[in-house]
Amino acid sequence: MREIQFNITKAEEGAAFAVHIVPKSTKNEVVGKHGDALKVRLTSTSVAGVANDTLIKFLAEKLNVDRKKVEVAAGMMSAEKMVIVVGMTPGEVEALLFS
Numbered sequence: 028m029r030e031i032q033f034n035i036t037k038a039e040e041g042a043a044f045a046v047h048i049v050p051k052s053t054k055n056e057v058v059g060k061h062g063d064a065l066k067v068r069l070t071s072t073s074v075a076g077v078a079n080d081t082l083i084k085f086l087a088e089k090l091n092v093d094r095k096k097v098e099v100a101a102g103m104m105s106a107e108k109m110v111i112v113v114g115m116t117p118g119e120v121e122a123l124l125f126s
Contacts, residue, residue: 040111040113040114041096041114041115042111042115042117042119042120043109043110043111043112044064044117045063045107045109045110046064046066046107046108047061047062047106047107047108048067048068048108049066049067049069050073051070051072052070053068053070054068055067055068055081055085056068057124057125065124069082069085073106079099082108082110083097083099086112089123089124090120090124092114092115096114097110097112097113098111
């Protein structure tokens with residue numbers, strides 16, 4: 028398993044972490060760290076929230092949770108986003124993201 032350090036904090040309803048997205052990639056994947064954020068490549072463009080939908084779907088599949096449990100809490104129109112996963116601890120999120 029790769030050692031990628033980024034900050035996942037306990038939120039009131041789950042785990043919160045920063046994500047830096049790179050749109051128009053060849054596949055959806057976690058690729059490392061960008062500052063204190065998790066760097067994620069997405070196949071979608073960043074136009075009109077399409078990247079947000081792709082990010083939510085990708086993270087929900089990776090974390091094995093319903094899409095409704097993954098929220099983009101901040102950065103809706105930016106490459107820098109804050110994501111909350113409801114009902115999971117930071118440790119659970121980290122383990123599943125890098126498995």
